[in-house]
Amino acid sequence: MKPTTFIYLFKNDIRNIFRDKTLLMMTVLPLIMIFGLKAALPSVVKLLPSFPNYYSLFLAVVGTVSGLLGGYIIAFVMLDEKDDDVLKVIRVMPFPMFLFMAYRLLLAGFWAFIFSFSALLIFDIQDYSLLENIFYALLCSQTAVVMLLFMVSFASNKIEGVTFLKGLNFFIVLPVLAFFVDAWWKYIFTIFPFYWTYKAMQEPNYLWILISVFSHFVAFGIGYYLFLKKTE
Numbered sequence: 001m002k003p004t005t006f007i008y009l010f011k012n013d014i015r016n017i018f019r020d021k022t023l024l025m026m027t028v029l030p031l032i033m034i035f036g037l038k039a040a041l042p043s044v045v046k047l048l049p050s051f052p053n054y055y056s057l058f059l060a061v062v063g064t065v066s067g068l069l070g071g072y073i074i075a076f077v078m079l080d081e082k083d084d085d086v087l088k089v090i091r092v093m094p095f096p097m098f099l100f101m102a103y104r105l106l107l108a109g110f111w112a113f114i115f116s117f118s119a120l121l122i123f124d125i126q127d128y129s130l131l132e133n134i135f136y137a138l139l140c141s142q143t144a145v146v147m148l149l150f151m152v153s154f155a156s157n158k159i160e161g162v163t164f165l166k167g168l169n170f171f172i173v174l175p176v177l178a179f180f181v182d183a184w185w186k187y188i189f190t191i192f193p194f195y196w197t198y199k200a201m202q203e204p205n206y207l208w209i210l211i212s213v214f215s216h217f218v219a220f221g222i223g224y225y226l227f228l229k230k231t232e
Contacts, residue, residue, distance in 0.1 A: 006103055009100075009103060010103075010107070013074075013077055013107065016077055016080070017073060017077065020076075020080075022076070022158075023073055023076055023077070026069055026072060026073050026076075027073065029069055030066045030069045030070075030115040030118065030119070031118070033062075033065075033066065034062065034066060034118065034119050034122050034123070035122065037062060037123075038122060038123055041123075041125070052125075054179070054202065055125045055126055056126060056201045056202045056204075057176065057179055057198055057201065057202040058125075059119070059120055059123060059125070059126060059136070059201065060136075060140065060197055060198040060200075060201035060202065061172070061173060061176060061198065062119050062123065063116040063119045063120055063136065063137060063140035063141075064116070064140045064143050064172060064194055064197060064198075065169070065172060065173075066115040066116050066118070066119040066140075067112035067113065067115050067116035067137075067140050067141040067143065067144045068112070068143060068144050068147060068168070068169070068172065069111075069112075069115055069144075070108060070109075070110075070111030070112035070113070070114065070115045070116075070141070070144050071108045071109075071111070071112050071143075071144025071145060071147055071148040072144075072147075072148075072151070072161075072165060073108075073111055074104055074107055074108035074111065074148060075108070075147075075148045075151045075152055075161060076158055076161055078104065078148075078152045079151070079152060079155055079156075079157055079158050079160075079161045080158065082152065082156065082157070082231070097228075101224070101227075104148075105145050105148070105149075108144055108145055108148050109141060109144065109145050111144075112140075112141035112143075112144035112145065113137055113138060113141040115141075116136075116137040116138075116140040116141045117133060117134065117137035119137075120133045120136060120137055121133060136201060139197050139200065139201070139209070139212060139213075140197060142193070142194075142197070142212070142213070142216040143172070143193065143194045143197070143216065145220065146193065146216055146219045146220050146223050147168055148223075149220065149223030149224055149226070149227050150164075150168075150223050150226070151164050151165070151168070152227055152230075153223065153226040153227045153229075153230045153231075154226075154230070171192065172194060174189065174192075175189035175192050175194065175195035175198060176198065177189070178190075178195065179198070179202060193212065193215035193216040193218075193219050194212075194216075196208055196211045196212035196215055197212045199212075200212050
């Protein structure tokens with residue numbers, strides 16, 4: 001695939017995003033959410049004095065959810081293409097499907113990183129260095145790329161995509177319970193890759209970081225396989 005093809009695809013994607021009011025809103029929604037939560041944070045601390053002990057966990061969740069919105073933008077672009085059978089046309093174009101998907105996944109990862117990084121910088125409630133903010137933003141943005149693949153695999157259009165999005169958001173927040181309960185069933189949450197991201201940030205440890213990266217890699221492989229099967 002020539003560099004000019006990537007440039008054309010990028011320009012076309014940006015044009016489609018700015019033409020769609022829903023997608024355009026999603027580009028500013030993370031900032032609305034982040035500033036809204038930051039404004040509410042002092043009130044939350046007054047009600048829950050122990051909340052600062054979980055600032056790292058809070059940032060992990062906000063960073064992951066913010067990053068997901070970046071992935072959702074590209075997912076909805078692809079669902080529009082899926083609904084119009086554009087993906088089938090791409091299969092017969094003179095460039096490999098994996099290069100097209102690599103471009104789309106990198107673009108989704110870029111949006112996710114920007115949103116996650118912005119969340120960590122704007123809140124600034126932990127003594128993270130710039131490099132730590134970059135690293136944790138990368139860790140949080142992993143989930144967006146994986147979820148994009150599952151959404152595009154199972155949703156046929158944007159309406160189904162919205163339903164899928166709501167379900168995903170519920171599962172994204174659910175593993176937080178594991179950090180507040182002491183029961184055997186909390187280990188069920190370890191099947192979710194993003195649980196390990198939360199654990200790596202709340203309880204910094206190289207092992208948790210490695211598990212987070214590896215589990216996302218496995219989920220990515222499953223998601224990509226499903227995407228290829230669903231778009232045959």
